[in-house]
Amino acid sequence: MADDSPASHRRDPIKSSVGNVAAQRRRQKAVTVGKERRESLFRAKRLCRVGATGDGDVSVEENDMITDEEGFLLDAQTSSAVGELKSAVASQGKGAMQKRVNALRELRRLLSKSEFPPVEAALKAGAIPLLVQCLSFGSPDEQLLEAAWCLTNIAAGKPEETKALLPALPLLIAHLGEKSSLPVAEQCAWALGNVAGEGEELRNVLLSQGALPPLARMMLPNKGSTVRTAAWALSNLIKGPDPKAATELIKVDGVLDAILRHLRKADEELATEVAWVVVYLSALSNFATGVLVKSDVLQLLVERLATSNSLQLLIPVLRSLGNLVAGDSHTTSTVLVPGHEITDGVIKVLVKCLKSDHRVLKKEASWVLSNIAAGSIEHKQLIYSSEAVPLLLRLLSTAPFDIRREVAYVLGNLCVAPTAGEGKPSLIEEHLVSLVQRGCLSGFIDLVRSADIEAARLGLQFTELVLRGMPNGDGPKLVEQEDGIDAMERYQFHENEDLRNMANGLVDKYFGEDYGVDE
């Protein structure tokens, strides 16, 4: 104290050097990181099952941790609830209906208490026939709703548990019709969506029982969660692999209009589900693809891409776009014509995605570009002269593997001209030379070394282009500089015959006995 004069309270000068402050900050950060990790570990242990549930009204307190003891308790409660329901269904007369609703509500509550509902216990206790009974026509809405809700959560269980819903399907489908109230119809659609999501076999059952037309009609109104649930259920229902359902869907009156309308106007959540419908339509059915590309859908997809930041939405939109480009030559030959505004728009939004920080977006956008790059000479020139190429080149050298593979497709496609028939494709020398000069060869040679057959093939194909197509016979030298020979020689005894022949052929042809003699 006393020895210091008061003047010792001297402030820090505004002009200071960075070293000490920075070191202090860095150490502080390192300590904070430890604290954060501790907290997240605690949280993970506590709330280990919080996840996306797709349902807005889930409150946190239900996310209890399940212990063995708790699971046991829940199972016991469930069995007794089913017993209760059984007696309620059997009873007649005054108050019977209220009793049924109460029993259903109790069962529903148990089935929706956690993310691991006691489905097995409910099935063992014989819930399905009782629930089917409760779905009978003329029952009060409240009862229908609770019963359908129970079935929804049972359908969300393991495959054989989902299958247990088979006896309930006809009634669930019947309740989709106009006669039912919207909440009931929506809950039934939800249950059916879970069933359809299970697999091909159950999808076929649903289709043969006529689930598609009423679900499709539910998509027609303008808003509400009903439309979203219906769209989601439909996207599960038309997954194929048989394209018939997709074709059938697009043929339903008003569906195309509804799709366009929702893509144009709906909120992002609904648009997301609708975009998934478009993904499966365009992936499976050539007919549907043909119908779609003649509509405004491309324009709408591009607009969504340009304006949305929601990853959930952007992924199906990109996939739809890529599928539409791949599926129908009409898309590239008459809609995405170079020079049209929309084409520039597409390239622009794809470039935006390439610049994004999100790897999925980068990958999907590259995939779409690769499909466009497989188009006409003009398409190739358009991409080649766009902002995309420098981005792609950078991605090819720095991005994670899955993106690089997609990027390689784009760049490869840019270098070859479309051919009418079979035979060696002709080169676009200008593109090839420039891309190689800008350093893309090492990226492709890297792919040659990859364990992924598809990527390796791509690498070899591009190497072939370089060997064959670089002017002045520069190709072999360039490949050698990038350690390409070594990369190809690894295939000498490769198990994949195709690749082995391709690699060996190239080495023999361009680096045979005569190679290097001139020098």
Add this chain to the structure above:
Amino acid sequence: MPFCGRAPKRKGPSLKRKGITRLSRENVTKNPNFSLPSPCFHFEFPLLHRIRTYLSVVKMAMEITQFLLAAQSADAKVRTEAEASLRQFQEQNMPVFLHSLSLELSNDEKPVESRRLAGIVLKNSLDAKDAIRKEQLVQQWMAIDVSIKSQIKDFLLKTLGSSVPEARHTSSQVIAKIASIEIPRKQWPELIGSLLNNMTQQDRPAFLKQATLETLGYVCEEISHQDLVQDEVNAVLTAVVQGMNLADHGPEVRLAATKALYNALEFAQTNFENEMERNYIMKVVCDTAMSKEVEIRQAAFECLVAIASAFYEVLEPYMQTLFQLTSNAVKGDEETVALQAIEFWSSICDEEIELQEFESPESGDSGPPHSCFIEKALSSLVPLLLETLLKQEEDQDQDDTIWNISMAGGTCLGLVARTVGDAIVPLVMPFVESNIVKPDWRCREAATYAFGSILEGPTVDKLSPLVQAGLEFLLNAMKDGNNHVKDTTAWTLSRIFELLHSPATGFSVISPESLKRVLGVLLESIKDAPNVAEKVCGAIYYLVQGYEDAGPSASLLSPYLTDIISCLIAASDRTDGGDSKLRSSAYETLNEVVRCSNIAETSSIIAQLLPVIMNKLGQTMEIQIVSSDDREKQGDLQASLCGVLQVIIQKLSSTDETKPIILQAADQIMLLFLKVFGCRSSTVHEEAMLAIGALAYATGSQFEKYMPEFYKYLEMGLQNFEEYQVCGITVGVVGDICRALDDKILPYCDGIMGLLLKDLASSELHRSVKPPIFSCFGDIALAIGEQFEKYVPYALPMMQGAAEICAKIETADDEMMDYGNQLRRSIFEAYSGILQGFKSVKPDVMVPYAQHLLKFIELVSRDSQRDESVTRAAVAVMGDLADALGSNIKLMLKDCAFYDEFLGECLQSDDEQLKETAGWTQGMIRRVMVL
């Protein structure tokens, strides 16, 4: 086989989306509210008694003079023996020892040297920097017999009248120390009276008055204003202010009085509320500020600075006078006075900035009024400050610890800019524009400094056109002929980048096109003189920081990364700097470059940097160590390099693609760290420890293989009481390792727990390390689960004891409050870890401790001052308790009324995480209640 022509178009893969379960909301059932009697626990401070060894009895009292003299002998042997004897005396009989010291101090016949040392030993027997040690000393003093204490105090008061200045001075310090113990406890009520008595008696010598005033000042500094009644305050202030009176007193007395007033101002709240008294005090201070003795003027200005902070709201009527006074001082007075005059305005800025920060957005009716002094004085104040900038010292750029009038002026100018914002710009820019092209370097430097100083405060809209117009000029000025100008220019650039370059939020004065030019200049100038290079590092630091999390803009930097890194490494290799400042700035900037880079694009560059840094670290082992100076240099260099490795490890282990790079190098990296540890014998290297934490996170359970070698350094770190930061960091690393190894840490737990418990019990270890230790208990328990059982009998009592200390923590002291919050949070974390660890295996172990924990949570929940993080931890641990113990605590919970309200409060919070945790806890408790 050729490229197959038009590559087939490929269809997108179909995603299978899983079924969705619909969850329902459960009704919230309220628990009945039982009211409880307020908690009545018994808190006790654990007092630490040292065991003393009694040596042979020495009759010291008579001989103390000669020992005190011998203890200052030049002969080390004599000195050591004397010190040992004094210590022996102290240990044998503390009261008599202190009594003899005070007698020695008061005796004018004794030599000055022995009296001085007697005073110092006395002072050190009453106060210590360390809080725990201090508490011991206080207890020790209070235990002394009252009659001995009163004799000691009499001796001390008597010494104030000694003719030897040094004795008086020492005595006044010791009196203040005793006052700090006794006055708050009302054990020395007559002190103030007897001091004032010295002042009012006309016949007392001037030196007694001077010593008395000095004592009053020190006493005021030591005690709190609540410890005196208003009458005493009035009397003290009267005595002090009268002591400043020019007519009555000589310069020594007036100086002592002015210094005393500085300390007494804290007590003058009531007096400053009274206009007459305030006018009187202000007049005396202002008069004193014009004394002819420079020291007195300085002390008076120091009072004015303190008044500016403490009584801002009543200054209005005096501002005209104060402006004149400070303005004259800044222009023409001695530097020590001028500095205080500038400080006055800086303090006014501090007050106004704080008022602006806490200003309620609706209206100004709450809170103290903002008088806009700076705004009103602006047109005269700014020119005054600008003039100071031209008073640079030659070569001040070589030493940034320097504090002179130009530094103070620029600092004040920066504060003014923060206070008034845009309004300062038109007042400063003409000065900048006219001076920045003048041939005199002082003009150019002052202009640049002025510009750099006002970059914080004014709006971006106002500044960015100026900065954009001036940027090229500044870049060119990096080639100025004068070193000081370049230094300030580089600093100004760093301010521009810090404040006006934020691509992450979408704004920057640097366009993507100009980035190349900017970097070109910086990377050239980093080769300039060391002080310039060091400022350039700062500029690069803030430049790259702008690109952190900047989305696509972050890529802008990627093409330059290699060059930036190699220039920074070259700068760090330079040997022409006088000290290690440039090197450490260069490395810290390198760290920021790595940290902010876009990992997807630059991973290969960072991967290449790794072996370079490892290699450099390897080379430090070869440095020839001859002196302790060499050892220190080696340690500093290793610190910087370990820091870089820590950042690289953290960066590369943050993505799955790049993590393998660290895993492949982990063995070698660890080997290097072990070698760094090996360079020292008794301490561990703080930065290496920190980097190991990062490595453990990256390697996960693979870290196990390093444990046998590393463990001894972990032990060493945990035992390092003196360098408590090292100990604290080591505790953190134990947590990292627990998370990495999980139960594989078990073989080391006995040792670690033993050391942690010892750390907690130690009174030597700095208190800041103790909260992390409790958190670490949680980490260990979480890692080893039920195996923690054997530590429960040791750890839990410690946690309970600490919980009780929390309840007694002084709430008036911000620093202690902060500490209390840390401690509470860490205790909760310990419980959480242990409860989660035992859950579903051995919950019974914790049942006996549940009641105490619940009481602790309740106590915390009733504290409205608690920190948000404490709330979160408290809510979480309550859930953990319910989750782990289940029906075991049903009855206890039934008896608890507080949790419903507490959870309700948390569920209303804006903090999503808190809400989530509270919801979970509610669910856990409800489950217990229905079981």
